[in-house]
Amino acid sequence: MDKMKEQVMKNMEELGFPVIVDEKSGAMQWVDMRELRLRYIISIENIKPFYEGLKEGKLMGTKCKKCGRVFFPPQKDCPSCLDSDMDWVELKKEGTLETMTVVFVRPPSFGQYDPYPVAIAKLDDGPRILAWYNGDPQQVKPGQRVKVQVSRRREGYLMYELAPL
Amino acid sequence: MSENVAIIGTGHSRFGTRRDVNIAELCWESMKPAFETANLEPKDIEFFVVSNAGMWSSEAAVPALMAEYADLAPKGSMRVEAACASGSAAIRVGYTAIKSGMADIALVIGIEKMQESPNPNVIELIGRFGSYFWEFENFGLTFPAYYALHGTAYMMKYGATEEDFARVAVKNHYYGAKNPYAQFQKEIDIETVMKSPYIAWPFKLFDCSPITDGSACVILASEEKVKELGIDEKIWILGQGVGTGTANLSRREEFTSLASARYAAEQAYKMAGIDMDDPIKYLDGANVHDCFTAPEIIAYEDLRFCKRGEGYKLIREEQTYIGGKIPVNIDGGLKSKGHPIGATGVSQAVEAYKQLLRKAEPGRQADINKGVWLAHNVGGTGHYTYVTIYGLEKEVKG
Ligand SMILES: [Zn+2]
Numbered sequence: 001m002d003k004m005k006e007q008v009m010k011n012m013e014e015l016g017f018p019v020i021v022d023e024k025s026g027a028m029q030w031v032d033m034r035e036l037r038l039r040y041i042i043s044i045e046n047i048k049p050f051y052e053g054l055k056e057g058k059l060m061g062t063k064c065k066k067c068g069r070v071f072f073p074p075q076k077d078c079p080s081c082l083d084s085d086m087d088w089v090e091l092k093k094e095g096t097l098e099t100m101t102v103v104f105v106r107p108p109s110f111g112q113y114d115p116y117p118v119a120i121a122k123l124d125d126g127p128r129i130l131a132w133y134n135g136d137p138q139q140v141k142p143g144q145r146v147k148v149q150v151s152r153r154r155e156g157y158l159m160y161e162l163a164p165l
Numbered sequence: 166m167s168e169n170v171a172i173i174g175t176g177h178s179r180f181g182t183r184r185d186v187n188i189a190e191l192c193w194e195s196m197k198p199a200f201e202t203a204n205l206e207p208k209d210i211e212f213f214v215v216s217n218a219g220m221w222s223s224e225a226a227v228p229a230l231m232a233e234y235a236d237l238a239p240k241g242s243m244r245v246e247a248a249c250a251s252g253s254a255a256i257r258v259g260y261t262a263i264k265s266g267m268a269d270i271a272l273v274i275g276i277e278k279m280q281e282s283p284n285p286n287v288i289e290l291i292g293r294f295g296s297y298f299w300e301f302e303n304f305g306l307t308f309p310a311y312y313a314l315h316g317t318a319y320m321m322k323y324g325a326t327e328e329d330f331a332r333v334a335v336k337n338h339y340y341g342a343k344n345p346y347a348q349f350q351k352e353i354d355i356e357t358v359m360k361s362p363y364i365a366w367p368f369k370l371f372d373c374s375p376i377t378d379g380s381a382c383v384i385l386a387s388e389e390k391v392k393e394l395g396i397d398e399k400i401w402i403l404g405q406g407v408g409t410g411t412a413n414l415s416r417r418e419e420f421t422s423l424a425s426a427r428y429a430a431e432q433a434y435k436m437a438g439i440d441m442d443d444p445i446k447y448l449d450g451a452n453v454h455d456c457f458t459a460p461e462i463i464a465y466e467d468l469r470f471c472k473r474g475e476g477y478k479l480i481r482e483e484q485t486y487i488g489g490k491i492p493v494n495i496d497g498g499l500k501s502k503g504h505p506i507g508a509t510g511v512s513q514a515v516e517a518y519k520q521l522l523r524k525a526e527p528g529r530q531a532d533i534n535k536g537v538w539l540a541h542n543v544g545g546t547g548h549y550t551y552v553t554i555y556g557l558e559k560e561v562k563g
Pocket of ligand 1: 064065066067068069078079080081082083
């Protein structure tokens with residue numbers, strides 16, 4: 001990329017435009033002068049108890065007061081009852097691993113991490129959870145028991161993860 | 166109201182890295198042959214639908230761009246997005262427009278110019294097609310990783326191997342090598358797949374469809390128009406089903422099948438009058454969504470080409486080659502032909518047209534005895550699935 005930027009600067013001076021010739025095809029390309037950085041601001045107003053719980057090492061879901069349906073990830077509204085009267089309940093932090101992968105080619109926004117294993121587990125309470133797996137993926141066996149724990153990310157924030165039990 | 170809707174014209178661009186054209190020019194590359202095969206001009210189009218996922222490419226108002234470039238203004242239009250199933254979603258919009266009587270001739274164009282952005286940015290953006298907040302933000306899921314979770318579950322449950330997955334890539338490259346529109350026109354062997362680097366375990370580079378620029382176009386017409394224009398070469402849409410899955414994978418019951426695909430298949434078979442217990446009996450072949458190798462095997466099962474847990478045996482026994490039980494992805498599939506997100510579903514329709522009308526290139530023409538072809542197009546990881554049944558006649562023969 002840096003090499004391309006240099007070439008664009010050079011061509012802009014010599015030819016008058018931000019262009020480069022594509023090496024493979026020989027086709028002329030205009031290199032966009034407008035760069036966009038995206039960072040969303042996402043409301044968590046209605047799931048604040050989830051983060052308060054996570055800070056204390058708890059995994060919280062919501063439970064409809066009317067029908068008892070449990071939601072994880074937590075949601076504010078129950079579509080079964082068209083009702084929004086929810087209890088916050090602590091989920092049991094143990095379960096069974098159902099599947100996993102190891103992400104080798106990472107998105108640039110995860111570039112600071114080594115390849116990371118991701119697993120899906122079914123919690124003993126019923127809901128499933130997808131998270132990073134803090135353990136050796138080679139040692140995982142069918143029916144692997146796992147626990148949910150909280151760790152601090154390199155970016156500095158707290159997040160849940162799975163680990164072998 | 167039109168009882169039946171036909172595809173009367175098709176066009177397909179060369180898929181691959183297309184730095185030689187811009188977005189409008191790439192669209193035109195498939196629109197022009199669509200007009201020519203239908204023997205129509207832009208002024209004949211009453212409504213047009215653009216399938217484009219976008220984000221990685223510069224122009225967002227592609228319908229307006231093409232209204233200008235292809236003289237379609239001031240006709241009505243719509244841009245449709247359903248991740249990798251956008252193309253089939255666009256066909257559905259055109260199809261329902263004609264079925265409802267709102268239009269008699271509609272054009273559907275699928276376009277994606279993914280290589281206007283560098284590969285790392287595309288990898289970043291495409292990982293966001295699932296649950297952005299819960300699964301991407303904190304766990305950096307990528308598109309291959311989402312499907313790898315299914316591949317692993319499948320191997321654990323049924324004893325399939327990474328070599329079985331590789332066999333899908335070998336087949337699709339074998340046919341891609343015979344398709345002049347394909348991104349990779351090169352055969353490979355199992356060893357090539359097995360030795361390629363891991364992208365998201367258990368998937369390696371050669372288990373994955375590539376990042377592709379391309380466009381595909383179909384022109385749809387009502388039964389009345391087909392008669393009026395005296396169209397000989399056409400195929401009919403016999404049925405279409407569509408299903409939607411949960412955003413979070415963790416909200417799903419299983420990872421060896423896509424619930425949205427089973428749901429869509431059931432609807433499509435029912436609408437087309439195909440016996441769900443033995444669909445192969447009715448079909449000459451199929452295109453399924455092989456964005457990765459394992460999902461092709463899972464598609465065999467979701468479409469009921471075989472029982473659950475037996476899909477890997479179909480590819481092991483080479484039953485999805487021409488001459489087998491049912492030829493699948495004999496245009497190279499997404500794997501070898503390429504996967505320009507918005508164009509893929511439309512490309513599958515173009516392939517159905519070519520196969521049924523016996524216009525496929527030498528070495529990749531299926532035997533057409535029943536005159537029925539199936540297309541299975543998945544957006545995200547079963548977040549959306551479209552199953553469409555195409556036929557030479559207006560009804561299937563039992
Ligand atoms: Zn409820």
